[in-house]
Amino acid sequence: MIEISHVSKRFVSDVQTVEALRDVSLTIEKGQIWGIIGFSGAGKSTLLRMVNALEVPDQGYVKLDGRKLSDYTEGELRGVRKRIGMIFQQFNLLESRTVYENIAIPLRLNHTPAEQIAARVEELLAFVELEGKKDAYPWQLSGGQKQRVGIARALATNPEILLCDEATSALDPDTTESILQLLAQINQQLGITIILVTHQIQVVQRICNRVAVMENGQIVEQGAVLDVFGNPQRPITQRFVRTVIPDVLPESLVADLQQEERAYKLLKLRFQGNVAKENILYNINRRIPVESSVLFAAVTELQHVVLGIFIVKFIGSEKSLAAATEYLDSHEVAWQEVAV
Amino acid sequence: MIELGVSPEQLVLAAEQTLYMVFVALAIGTMLALFIAVTLVVSRQQGLIPNRRIYVLVNSVVNTVRSVPFIILLVFILPLTKMLVGTRIGTTAALVPLVVFITPYLARLFENSFLEVNPGIFETAKSMGASYWETIWYFLLPEAKASLILSVTTGTIGLLGATAMAGAIGAGGVGDLALTYGYERMNFPLMLFTVIVLVVFVQLIQSAGNFFAAKARGH
Numbered sequence: 001m002i003e004i005s006h007v008s009k010r011f012v013s014d015v016q017t018v019e020a021l022r023d024v025s026l027t028i029e030k031g032q033i034w035g036i037i038g039f040s041g042a043g044k045s046t047l048l049r050m051v052n053a054l055e056v057p058d059q060g061y062v063k064l065d066g067r068k069l070s071d072y073t074e075g076e077l078r079g080v081r082k083r084i085g086m087i088f089q090q091f092n093l094l095e096s097r098t099v100y101e102n103i104a105i106p107l108r109l110n111h112t113p114a115e116q117i118a119a120r121v122e123e124l125l126a127f128v129e130l131e132g133k134k135d136a137y138p139w140q141l142s143g144g145q146k147q148r149v150g151i152a153r154a155l156a157t158n159p160e161i162l163l164c165d166e167a168t169s170a171l172d173p174d175t176t177e178s179i180l181q182l183l184a185q186i187n188q189q190l191g192i193t194i195i196l197v198t199h200q201i202q203v204v205q206r207i208c209n210r211v212a213v214m215e216n217g218q219i220v221e222q223g224a225v226l227d228v229f230g231n232p233q234r235p236i237t238q239r240f241v242r243t244v245i246p247d248v249l250p251e252s253l254v255a256d257l258q259q260e261e262r263a264y265k266l267l268k269l270r271f272q273g274n275v276a277k278e279n280i281l282y283n284i285n286r287r288i289p290v291e292s293s294v295l296f297a298a299v300t301e302l303q304h305v306v307l308g309i310f311i312v313k314f315i316g317s318e319k320s321l322a323a324a325t326e327y328l329d330s331h332e333v334a335w336q337e338v339a340v
Numbered sequence: 341m342i343e344l345g346v347s348p349e350q351l352v353l354a355a356e357q358t359l360y361m362v363f364v365a366l367a368i369g370t371m372l373a374l375f376i377a378v379t380l381v382v383s384r385q386q387g388l389i390p391n392r393r394i395y396v397l398v399n400s401v402v403n404t405v406r407s408v409p410f411i412i413l414l415v416f417i418l419p420l421t422k423m424l425v426g427t428r429i430g431t432t433a434a435l436v437p438l439v440v441f442i443t444p445y446l447a448r449l450f451e452n453s454f455l456e457v458n459p460g461i462f463e464t465a466k467s468m469g470a471s472y473w474e475t476i477w478y479f480l481l482p483e484a485k486a487s488l489i490l491s492v493t494t495g496t497i498g499l500l501g502a503t504a505m506a507g508a509i510g511a512g513g514v515g516d517l518a519l520t521y522g523y524e525r526m527n528f529p530l531m532l533f534t535v536i537v538l539v540v541f542v543q544l545i546q547s548a549g550n551f552f553a554a555k556a557r558g559h
Contacts, residue, residue: 052467081469092460096482096557105478106468137558163467 002028002051002161002193007060009046020046022217023060028210030160033187033194035204035225037240038214044197047214048163051195052084053077082110085154085192089166091146093138099125099149100134106156124152128182144175151182155190162186164196168203180206201240205229209303213237226302230270231334245300247309249340253295257313257340264315266295267325270334271308280331281312288323290316311338345527346517355537357431358513361503365438366496372443373495374488376402377450378476388462388472402444410441410502414509434503434511442499449491450484457483486556493549497542514538 009021020043028034036044049055050062053069062069064080072080093102100121107117125131128148138146147167154162164183168176184207187194198204204211204225211229212222213236220234229245232238242248247268249257257266271280285292296311314321328335344351376398382388383395408416414437418428421436461483465475481488504515514534522531 054463054466078469078471081467084467086464086467088460088464090458090460092458092464094461094479094483095458096485098558108478109468109470109474139558 001030001063001065002026002195003063003066004028004047004050005060005063007047007050007057007062009043009050009055009058019217021050021057024217024219025060026212026219026222028193028195030193031187031191032210033184033208034196034210034212035208036195036197036212036214037199037201037204038236039199042214043217044214045165048165048195048197051161051163052081052086082106082157083159084161084163085157085159086163086165087147087150087154087167089169091138091143091150091170093146093149093153095138098135098137099130099141102138102149103152103156106153110157120156121152124155127155128152142175143171144178147171147175147179148182151179151186155186155192158190159192161193161195164194164198166197166199169198169200176200176203177206183207201244205244205300205302213240224303226272226305226307229300229302230272230307245298245307245309247296247298247311249296249311249338254340257295262315264313265321266338266340267312267314267328267335268338269308269310269312269328271306271310272334273305280328280333281310284324284327288316288320288327290314290320290324292324344530344533345525346521346530350517350521354512354514354517357511358500358503358515358541361431361434361438361506361511361513362496362499365435365442366492366499368435368439369442369446369495369499370492372439373446373450376443376447377454378480380447380451381454381480382472382476386459388475402447405440405444406448410437411505411508413437413441414505418509429510431506431511431513434506434509437509438499438502438506441502442495445498446491446495449494450488453484453487453491454480456487486553489553489556490549493546493553496545496549500538500541500545 004024004026007021007024008019011018011020024043024047026047036047038044046055050057053062053072056070069077069080094105103121103124104117107120112120121134125134128151130145130148130152133141133145138149141149150167162183167183168179171179180203183194183196186192187207196203196208208225210223211225212219213228213234214220215236221228221232221237228237229241232241281292281294284290292312292314294310294312297308299306299308301307314324316324325335379398380395380402383391383398385392385395414434417437417440421433422428424436425432427433457480461479462475465479470478503511503513504519506513507516507519514537518531518534521527522534
């Protein structure tokens with residue numbers, strides 16, 4: 001378990017002072033995949049580096065398995081870092097070394113005997129599907145292959161935690177997808193806790209089960225991906241989520257609505273899980289004297305749970321509209337009125 | 341064959357003296373320069389162990405020694421030469437000023453080689469729990485290797501030029517042969533011959549350097 005508690009960090013230079021982190025708290029349980037999302041300069045990389053003590057907090061503390069990192073000696077910290085793998089946006093491979101040598105480095109640092117290194121590297125190469133590239137140099141590899149080498153290197157010493165610093169930001173969408181699949185596999189098969197920093201909401205949507213949204217050195221929203229994505233509270237979170245789950249009416253529909261002469265109500269409905277499979281709208285139309293029409297719908301699957309966002313126009317008397325919303329409440333459909 | 345005005349033995353001896361001075365000074369100078377360059381890179385502000393006082397001290401010593409022209413350095417440090425090798429003249433005596441000359445020169449070239457290394461690998465090293473020494477040994481040196489080889493190549497050629505002046509303290513060598521037998525006796529064929537020999541030396545050194553640097557890069 002990783003406990004980040006009221007951590008603040010400020011970088012002072014001759015030119016300026018940057019408040020990189022302001023009173024940030026986060027608890028990460030074993031086996032979770034956390035996505036830390038924010039625009040550049042939000043402080044997310046600094047937060048990530050707190051976990052393996054590459055950055056030290058000015059205030060607050062980071063606890064690993066119940067012990068504060070600040071209580072470790074420099075030698076002990078090196079031991080801690082060997083239990084935490086890290087991968088980078090620019091891969092940071094040794095350009096002058098082969099794939100084999102790159103993956104072997106952490107093992108050499110541990111003084112692992114040569115035969116064991118050879119066996120372990122082969123095993124890792126198979127795991128990241130780079131069997132044929134053992135003797136290649138980084139310049140002969142594609143971006144995705146380089147990141148696979150980075151991942152194999154990070155896994156060499158069987159870490160418990162994997163830190164990913166914008167690990168897919170330099171990759172094209174297809175390669176990103178394959179790297180994310182590999183990360184999900186690492187989490188499921190090896191039980192490794194993963195923390196990934198990204199500015200790509202798709203990455204969080206694809207593999208994370210927890211998310212923390214950062215802005216100006218603070219975590220403005222955090223929680224289970226399904227909750228945060230389903231009902232984003234803060235403007236920045238809404239901006240991010242909107243790019244993968246749109247929930248605003250297209251301009252042309254708004255124009256049409258302005259022509260509507262009858263009294264109507266626009267409701268944004270959120271269906272989650274099995275609720276999405278029930279015939280809610282059908283039942284409303286059948287039982288209550290309202291006319292409903294779906295103006296907009298977006299359906300996404302997150303963590304194997306279906307999430308549907310519908311914007312529905314209801315036309316009817318005050319009374320029947322109240323009955324309709326009551327029906328929604330009784331069937332656990334979250335709704336809110338939308339103004340045009 | 342063209343008459344060179346010196347015996348073949350003299351030519352061979354001069355070549356041997358030059359090679360001796362270049363390679364011994366180079367070997368000692370490279371070791372010292374590596375140490376100095378690592379110190380500079382590690383102690384600089386963005387280095388592994390920033391230490392302003394050490395950086396400023398080493399940096400100014402390197403600059404100071406580099407500002408003295410070799411011909412002046414040669415005679416200026418004669419007392420040091422006498423102390424270290426017991427004599428002020430001869431090929432071995434020339435090694436002292438040659439080392440003093442080439443060490444700061446190589447140190448600067450090596451420093452540049454180290455600065456070319458992707459700074460991201462230092463963070464990577466730290467994230468792997470590498471100690472400072474391991475970071476230098478497993479990350480900095482291997483990554484800079486190809487560039488270091490080219491720096492040594494440049495240094496070797498500079499050193500070859502400097503040995504010509506070492507004749508001033510009786511060190512002999514190809515350059516001295518050209519000056520004393522070629523220039524002072526107005527023996528043009530000999531001068532031409534030594535120039536050709538030096539050109540060939542430089543070509544060989546540079547080709548070897550390029551070859552090993554490419555190999556170190558895995559190309």
